[in-house]
Amino acid sequence: MTMEMVIFGLSWLLIGIGSVFVVIGAVGIVRMPDVFTRLHAASLIETLGGGALLLGLMLQAGFTLVTLKLAMILLLFVFTAPVATHAVAQAALHQEVMPKLASDRRPHQAGGKSPEAR
């Protein structure tokens, strides 16, 4: 009885945390000034939001096949989210989309374009 209540409360807590972090990540994607900072906000959705939501659902499901499928989705997130993030950042850098900096500490490049120019 009490064990079920503990598991129920824990899964409620995890699903609440996941919902909050999903919304925070989406707000970050809208509000951040730059591709790279938006990548940072998107990783919040894929790790903390999705992880907490899926863990909460796993606690709801108990020891069934559903839990195994949820674990596979979690494993998929763990392996594919860094790959997608890295690919977006690498392609953006390859197309010379530079991060916005408060002060440019790199040596001045003659042909370099500022991020505001495009």
Next chain:
Amino acid sequence: MMFLMATIAILIAMALVVVRAIRGPTVFDRVLAGNVIGTLAILLLAVVGFLLGRPEWLDIALTYGLLNLISTLAVLKFFRHGDLAFVPKEPPKL
């Protein structure tokens, strides 16, 4: 009750990310927004499956997750090299 709350939260997040996909100044913002919408769709499938008492939808969520990575990488390869069949002349130096 909490499944409904999580569903509403994911739908709000998807609406916000669609705003970024429309407004995004570079193409990479739009690719990133598409990737995040795919991730949110996986979570939405899982949570709505629990909300309606039919967790069999997780199979669809898994398939969608696999397709999401492949589509993101394909679009990025196209916008990086201008060609989906691009093969580098020499292997890149590590």
